[in-house]
Amino acid sequence: MLLESIDQTRLEVSPTLDPKRRSKLGQFMTPGRIASFMAGMFDTLPPDVRLLDAGAGMGALTAAFVAEALGRDVRPASIDVTCYEVDERLASILDDTLAACADQCTGAGVTFTSRVIRDDYILQSAEPLLREQRAYNCAILNPPYGKINQTSEWRLGLRSLGIETVNLYTAFVAVALGQMEAGGEIVAITPRSFCNGSYYEPFRRILLAGSAIANLHVFESRRSSFKDDDVLQENMIFRVRKGAEQGDVALSTDETEARNVPFSDIVRPSDRHAFIRLPVSGNDLADSVQALPCVLADLGIKVSTGRVVDFRTRDNLRREPGADTVPLIYPQHFHDGGIQWPIPNFRKHNALADNDDTAKLITPAGIFVLTKRFTAKEEKRRLVATIYDGERAGFENHLNYFHENGEGLPLDLAKGLAAFLNSDAVDQYFRIFSGHTQVNATDLRNLHYPSRDQLEALGRGDTTMDDLL
Numbered sequence: 001m002l003l004e005s006i007d008q009t010r011l012e013v014s015p016t017l018d019p020k021r022r023s024k025l026g027q028f029m030t031p032g033r034i035a036s037f038m039a040g041m042f043d044t045l046p047p048d049v050r051l052l053d054a055g056a057g058m059g060a061l062t063a064a065f066v067a068e069a070l071g072r073d074v075r076p077a078s079i080d081v082t083c084y085e086v087d088e089r090l091a092s093i094l095d096d097t098l099a100a101c102a103d104q105c106t107g108a109g110v111t112f113t114s115r116v117i118r119d120d121y122i123l124q125s126a127e128p129l130l131r132e133q134r135a136y137n138c139a140i141l142n143p144p145y146g147k148i149n150q151t152s153e154w155r156l157g158l159r160s161l162g163i164e165t166v167n168l169y170t171a172f173v174a175v176a177l178g179q180m181e182a183g184g185e186i187v188a189i190t191p192r193s194f195c196n197g198s199y200y201e202p203f204r205r206i207l208l209a210g211s212a213i214a215n216l217h218v219f220e221s222r223r224s225s226f227k228d229d230d231v232l233q234e235n236m237i238f239r240v241r242k243g244a245e246q247g248d249v250a251l252s253t254d255e256t257e258a259r260n261v262p263f264s265d266i267v268r269p270s271d272r273h274a275f276i277r278l279p280v281s282g283n284d285l286a287d288s289v290q291a292l293p294c295v296l297a298d299l300g301i302k303v304s305t306g307r308v309v310d311f312r313t314r315d316n317l318r319r320e321p322g323a324d325t326v327p328l329i330y331p332q333h334f335h336d337g338g339i340q341w342p343i344p345n346f347r348k349h350n351a352l353a354d355n356d357d358t359a360k361l362i363t364p365a366g367i368f369v370l371t372k373r374f375t376a377k378e379e380k381r382r383l384v385a386t387i388y389d390g391e392r393a394g395f396e397n398h399l400n401y402f403h404e405n406g407e408g409l410p411l412d413l414a415k416g417l418a419a420f421l422n423s424d425a426v427d428q429y430f431r432i433f434s435g436h437t438q439v440n441a442t443d444l445r446n447l448h449y450p451s452r453d454q455l456e457a458l459g460r461g462d463t464t465m466d467d468l469l
């Protein structure tokens with residue numbers, strides 16, 4: 001009942017929040033049914049719960065936690081809640097939510113105490129004089145999303161706690177993990193972006209070293225969790241237990257029940273970047289890509305990002321090819337597996353001046369496989385590969401190119417590689433194992449590939465993707 005009324009408040013209040021401030025503070029409230037689902041994830045609750053809800057908003061998560069605790073066969077004897085919230089308007093609604101939680105607990109014979117700290121969770125946790133010396137045994141979090149700049153106060157505060165991270169949401173989880181007592185559990189809903197990408201590697205290291213992952217829950221439909229808020233992030237929920245030994249991970253989605261997955265399928269022992277993979281059940285194609293034998297280095301091939309950053313070499317850009325120019329290739333030149341160049345009336349530039357300044361930006365003549373680094377959300381594929389076969393050229397920075405020590409590739413290999421990268425299987429692989437729509441060079445280095453012989457056979461048409469998987 002409490003949860004329903006706060007869900008109603010969310011629907012009424014959310015649209016009235018100042019959009020700018022809302023985006024700045026990452027104010028996207030958890031819908032009631034998701035809050036309940038998260039609360040239900042906690043293992044047996046300790047008899048004396050000390051709960052943290054950092055970035056508590058109107059208190060949906062705490063309310064769900066209390067409802068869950070009171071609904072269990074074995075109830076805790078006491079619940080003590082610490083909420084952090086910087087927004088005064090939300091904090092005053094939060095006061096009411098906590099008062100309602102207190103009433104419910106009293107009715108059920110459970111002691112309830114709480115406090116709302118109207119302060120910045122990160123800065124307060126980092127400041128020795130202000131720091132609350134509390135150790136929590138449960139945390140339920142929907143932290144704010146927002147970039148942390150190099151020079152921000154947050155960055156410095158986090159550094160004093162030994163945490164390097166680039167986003168508020170990972171900062172909240174890392175700080176909370178530090179404040180948990182051994183065996184304490186965190187259930188959090190966050191974007192999926194921390195699972196891969198090099199920026200989040202330090203955070204993954206903190207999470208994996210300090211806790212065992214117990215549950216991963218993935219939202220397969222992009223908007224399912226925050227329909228009312230229209231948030232486009234891809235979200236996930238995870239439960240971790242501080243200081244516990246890592247066992248199998250229960251992996252579920254909003255469309256499938258949990259199944260136990262060996263941890264080595266989630267974080268590959270050989271993975272130098274400790275990517276967190278989400279092998280959502282039932283996708284045979286993606287799983288078979290993961291089972292392929294090679295990484296890029298095994299093929300003797302490298303992938304690099306196009307060297308021409310157009311705004312850094314403005315004087316050398318030419319709309320049309322001329323006497324002393326080479327082709328300048330943008331993703332817009334990709335056409336049907338090959339290159340359409342020059343583009344008539346191209347908004348950007350078709351050519352790059354060929355001079356001493358640009359010598360370092362130009363790749364030798366040859367055959368290269370090019371991929372787009374960014375694809376629009378609505379684009380059919382996550383990865384789009386094409387073949388460039390031609391004279392010396394400048395490859396623009398929004399694309400990656402595969403090469404052999406800077407030189408082009410043999411034709412059969414290039415054809416096979418492009419066919420592989422454009423396959424349904426690789427598309428499925430990136431949809432499942434990557435939280436973002438960007439496919440960067442690191443992602444391509446860590447992708448699993450058929451052997452070089454197999455790719456060449458694919459290029460010659462002597463074999464098919466079905467045979468290789």
Ligand SMILES: C[S@@+](CC[C@H](N)C(=O)[O-])C[C@H]1O[C@@H](n2cnc3c(N)ncnc32)[C@H](O)[C@@H]1O
Binds near residue numbers: 120122
């Ligand atoms: C994503 S919302 C989630 C709210 C609530 N936990 C829920 O699930 O509905 C994050 C909340 O954190 C608050 N917030 C943002 N930055 C904060 C900070 N540095 N310290 C404390 N709270 C913060 C925002 O005002 C917002 O209410």
